[in-house]
Amino acid sequence: xxxxxxxxxxxxxxxxxxxxxxxxxxxxxxxxxxxxxxxxxxxxxxxxxxxxxxxxxxxxxxxxxxxxxxxxxxxxxxxxxxxxxxxxxxxxxxxxxxxxxxxxxxxxxxxxxxxxxxxxxxxxxxxxxxxxxxxxxxxxxxxxxxxxxxxxxxxxxxxxxxxxxxxxxxxxxxxx
Amino acid sequence: xxxxxxxxxxxxxxxxxxxxxxxxxxxxxxxxxxxxxxxxxxxxxxxxxxxxxxxxxxxxxxxxxxxxxxxxxxxxxxxxxxxxxxxxxxxxxxxxxxxxxxxxxxxxxxxxxxx
Numbered sequence: 001x002x003x004x005x006x007x008x009x010x011x012x013x014x015x016x017x018x019x020x021x022x023x024x025x026x027x028x029x030x031x032x033x034x035x036x037x038x039x040x041x042x043x044x045x046x047x048x049x050x051x052x053x054x055x056x057x058x059x060x061x062x063x064x065x066x067x068x069x070x071x072x073x074x075x076x077x078x079x080x081x082x083x084x085x086x087x088x089x090x091x092x093x094x095x096x097x098x099x100x101x102x103x104x105x106x107x108x109x110x111x112x113x114x115x116x117x118x119x120x121x122x123x124x125x126x127x128x129x130x131x132x133x134x135x136x137x138x139x140x141x142x143x144x145x146x147x148x149x150x151x152x153x154x155x156x157x158x159x160x161x162x163x164x165x166x167x168x169x170x171x172x173x174x175x176x
Numbered sequence: 177x178x179x180x181x182x183x184x185x186x187x188x189x190x191x192x193x194x195x196x197x198x199x200x201x202x203x204x205x206x207x208x209x210x211x212x213x214x215x216x217x218x219x220x221x222x223x224x225x226x227x228x229x230x231x232x233x234x235x236x237x238x239x240x241x242x243x244x245x246x247x248x249x250x251x252x253x254x255x256x257x258x259x260x261x262x263x264x265x266x267x268x269x270x271x272x273x274x275x276x277x278x279x280x281x282x283x284x285x286x287x288x289x290x291x
Contacts, residue, residue, distance in 0.1 A: 140196060
C-alpha cells in the first residue's frame with residue numbers, strides 16, 4: 001500500500017522517520033530537478049546541487065509545512081527560493097528581459113518532432129526567468145495559477161501574464 | 177454529479193501538448209541516496225518542553241523561596257562566625273542556586289532549540 005504524502009510527513013514529524021522522508025524525496029526528485037534544470041538553463045550539476053539544498057531545507061523546516069497547500073507546491077516554493085538566492089549571489093537578472101539568444105544551429109536529428117522538442121528546450125531559455133518558472137510550473141507540472149502564485153510569491157494576475165507572454169514568445173519562436 | 181471543470185485552454189493546443197511531452201521523468205540515479213546521506217539533525221520545535229521546564233523551575237524556585245528563613249535569621253547568620261554559619265548558609269543557598277541554574281539551563285535550551 002502506498003502512503004499518502006500526509007502520512008509520510010506525519011511519520012517524519014512524529015518519529016523523525018528518515019525512510020518516510022526518503023520516499024518523499026524519491027517521489028518529487030524528478031519534478032524538482034527538472035524545474036531547477038530549466039531555471040538554471042540546463043546546468044545539470046547546479047540544478048542537482050540546488051535540488052539537494054531544497055530537500056535538505058524541507059527536512060529541516062518540515063514543521064513549517066501546514067498542509068494548506070500540496071506538498072509539491074511547498075517544495076517548488078523552496079526550490080524557487082534556492083534558485084533565487086543563487087541567482088542573487090551571481091547577480092543575474094531576475095525579472096528583466098533577457099537578450100534574445102542567437103539562433104541555434106541545425107541539429108542532425110532526422111525527426112522533425114524530436115527537433116521541435118530540442119528547440120523547445122532552447123526556446124525556454126529565451127524567456128525571462130519569471131515567465132519560464134510560471135510556464136514550467138503550470139504547463140508542465142500541473143500547478144494551478146493559484147499554486148504557482150504561491151510557489152513564486154507573485155500575485156495570481158502576474159503569473160497569468162507571465163504565462164501568456166511566455167507562451168506567445170514560444171509560439172513565435174517555434175512556429176506552433 | 178458535478179460537470180467536469182471547463183478546460184482553461186483548447187485540448188489540442190500543440191504548444192501545451194509539446195510542453196507536457198517535453199517534461200520527461202529524470203531517473204533518480206543515486207540522488208535520493210545523496211540527499212539522505214547529507215541530512216542534518218532536524219530542527220524541532222521544543223517550545224512546549226522548554227516552557228514546561230521553565231515553569232517547573234519557577235515553581236520550584238518559588239517553593240524554595242517560601243522555605244527560606246525569615247530575614248532576621250539571615251542577619252543572625254551574618255553575625256555568626258563563618259565556620260559555624262557555613263553549613264546553614266549552604267543549606268540556605270543550595271536550593272536557590274539549584275533553581276537559578278535550572279532556570280538558566282531551560283532558557284539556554286529554549287534559545288538554542290529555536291536558533
